[in-house]
Amino acid sequence: MKKKYFYKLFSLFLAAILFSTIILIDTSTAWAATGDLKYTSQYNDYSSRWYYDHLDNEQQELYQAWVDACNDALVTDNDIVEFQNIDVYCIDSQKLTSVSYAKAEETYLLLRLDNPQYFFLPNYLLHITYPDGSEEAGICTYPKFADGKLRIATKNKMFKTLRSWQKQIVKAKSVKSKMCKMHDIIIKKTSYDYSITDLNNDDVDMSQSICSVFLDKSAICY
Numbered sequence: 686m687k688k689k690y691f692y693k694l695f696s697l698f699l700a701a702i703l704f705s706t707i708i709l710i711d712t713s714t715a716w717a718a719t720g721d722l723k724y725t726s727q728y729n730d731y732s733s734r735w736y737y738d739h740l741d742n743e744q745q746e747l748y749q750a751w752v753d754a755c756n757d758a759l760v761t762d763n764d765i766v767e768f769q770n771i772d773v774y775c776i777d778s779q780k781l782t783s784v785s786y787a788k789a790e791e792t793y794l795l796l797r798l799d800n801p802q803y804f805f806l807p808n809y810l811l812h813i814t815y816p817d818g819s820e821e822a823g824i825c826t827y828p829k830f831a832d833g834k835l836r837i838a839t840k841n842k843m844f845k846t847l848r849s850w851q852k853q854i855v856k857a858k859s860v861k862s863k864m865c866k867m868h869d870i871i872i873k874k875t876s877y878d879y880s881i882t883d884l885n886n887d888d889v890d891m892s893q894s895i896c897s898v899f900l901d902k903s904a905i906c907y
Contacts, residue, residue, distance in 0.1 A: 728759060731802035736795035743783040744792045750779050751796055751824050755803045758826065759840065762833035765826055768811065774831035775811055778823030786812055789822035804843060804896050805830040827894075843899045850874075874902050 737748055754777030758765070768775040781789055793810045797803065811823035830836040850870050857863040875898050 728756075728802045731800070733799045736799045740792060740795065744788055747779055747784055747789060747792050747822075748796050751777060751793070752800070753777075754824065755796075755800065755806070758805060758836065759803065760837075762837045764833045765831040767831070768823070768825075772828060773811055774826050774828055775823040776826055778811065778813060778821045781820040781822055786820055786822060793822070793824060801895055804840070804894055805836055807894075839896065839900070843896060846899045871898065874898075876902065 737745060740748060757763075758776050765774045765776055767773065779789075784792070790810055797806055805826040807825060807827050809825065811821075811825055813821040813823060815821075826836070830839065853870060854863055854866045857866045878897070878901075
């Protein structure tokens with residue numbers, strides 16, 4: 686079993702998605718019109734289902750299972766336990782019976798793009814293999830957010846910042862002007878983090894998350 690890293694997401698891009706889904710899209714209507722993907726979190730408005738709609742049925746089932754687990758992690762302060770003492774904190778793992786691990790990786794990547802509100806998800810997926818050849822894929826959290834109370838406190842602080850920025854953006858008249866204002870706020874308030882020198886640790890992953898934009902006001906790209 687191992688953490689497997691793949692394409693790194695840009696924190697600025699995720700932040701822009703988080704803004705645009707709530708400001709530019711009437712998600713309440715979109716979700717009401719579809720019954721196949723179930724969201725139970727109060728943070729539904731920050732979600733998109735665009736990538737979900739392009740997955741096959743098996744991937745959609747996996748996506749839904751992980752959404753349920755992420756919603757629980759987003760609204761409850763339960764601690765997430767360490768997985769087999771390897772400094773990995775698994776939120777939920779699913780047996781891969783009809784989905785390959787490569788497909789699971791793709792599903793996880795697209796879930797993160799559809800759901801930037803899941804700020805605690807890192808850039809890796811846990812790959813668990815068994816002697817009989819069976820496999821599981823597990824979604825994890827950054828180690829610091831395994832602490833449930835810290836995770837909830839961070840969420841509250843991050844969304845407080847987000848909503849204060851939103852108040853400035855919604856004053857713009859057109860979609861184009863909203864997008865420009867969104868861009869200007871993120872660029873003005875975010876600086877490049879030159880303190881990151883080791884590209885193979887959790888600090889890099891955190892600098893690729895929306896937390897780095899909304900809380901630390903810094904980010905990196907590579």
